[in-house]
Amino acid sequence: MGKKKRLKKLYRRQLEEARKPTLGKLLRLFLKTFVLIMGLGLLMGVAVGFGLDVFQNFWAQIAVYTLGYVLAYRWLMREFRPPPPKL
Numbered sequence: 074m075g076k077k078k079r080l081k082k083l084y085r086r087q088l089e090e091a092r093k094p095t096l097g098k099l100l101r102l103f104l105k106t107f108v109l110i111m112g113l114g115l116l117m118g119v120a121v122g123f124g125l126d127v128f129q130n131f132w133a134q135i136a137v138y139t140l141g142y143v144l145a146y147r148w149l150m151r152e153f154r155p156p157p158p159k160l
Contacts, residue, residue, distance in 0.1 A: 087155035098152045105149050113141045 117128040117137060127133050142149075 084155065084157075091155035092153055094153075101152055102149060105145075109141060109145050109149070110138065113137055 117134060120128050128137070
């Protein structure tokens, strides 16, 4: 019981530390988001070049960007999650 409680306390402390925004974390988040958006925009541009005109629609673009963000969320927010506690 004591070891489990100590691990919970350690994890809570790591969580508080990991969630603090720092300049480095925010810069990495900005760069990752920029890479994601530019990559999705490039893919949609290539798709339009191949004749898929559905990606010229504003709502289709918003859907692609939203889906890409949801799928890449864990990668984007990696710095703001603590590592799992060591046993």
